[in-house]
Amino acid sequence: MALDVLRSRNSMGDPVADGPFAFKPGDPNGFRVRLEAPPGVSLRQTNRGLRRTFRSGSPTLPDALDVGAAFNTQSAPLGDPDLATYDFAPWLHDSRGFRSRLEGFTGTGLHNQVHRWIGGDMAPASSPNDPVFFLHHANVDRLWESWMDRHGRNYVPTTWSLIQHTPGGRRGSRRTLRSEWQQGHRRNPCPQCDDRLPW
Known part of the structure; x- marks a missing residue:
């Protein structure tokens, strides 16, 4: 199956023309892209075929x-x-x-x-x-x-290390930060860090 998924070739970015994800305009049950994120634009609705442009951004795959x-x-x-x-x-x-x-x-x-x-x-x-x-x-x-x-499963940054690297020195307990996160009132304590707090 994996080879079939990649088999569809369309080097110019036209809709995939063969394989299991081929675009068939007249087939309402065929594979279609319904949301897209063009550069500089938020998600928007669309109704088109899947596009691939092999080797356009990198000449090789990792080996x-x-x-x-x-x-x-x-x-x-x-x-x-x-x-x-x-x-x-x-x-x-x-x-x-x-x-x-x-x-x-x-x-x-x-x-x-x-x-x-x-x-x-x-x-x-x-x-x-x-x-x-x-x-x-x-x-x-x-x-x-x-x-x-x-x-080992040593995921960093820990909550404490995020607090320590907070610009302006925001302080709070691990429980307070976790509570804010769970209540949907989360404030990112470290804007320069990844937008995930690992607990």
């Missing part, structure tokens, strides 16, 4: 050597010992650690590079329109699980 490099925690120059840690303060896109390598902000983009290579509907915020999205993200989850099996 086994790239995955091996993301798990190589040997001393430099053979590896990167920081990859044994999930993330480092200030938890930005270019922070050291496994998260940035997995996402593709540093090193080979195990996550981002696939989105860029497939292109089309796989590239913008509406990338779940492409069924390959789910196959790809299952693989990203598999890689993350493999990393956690090796290094």
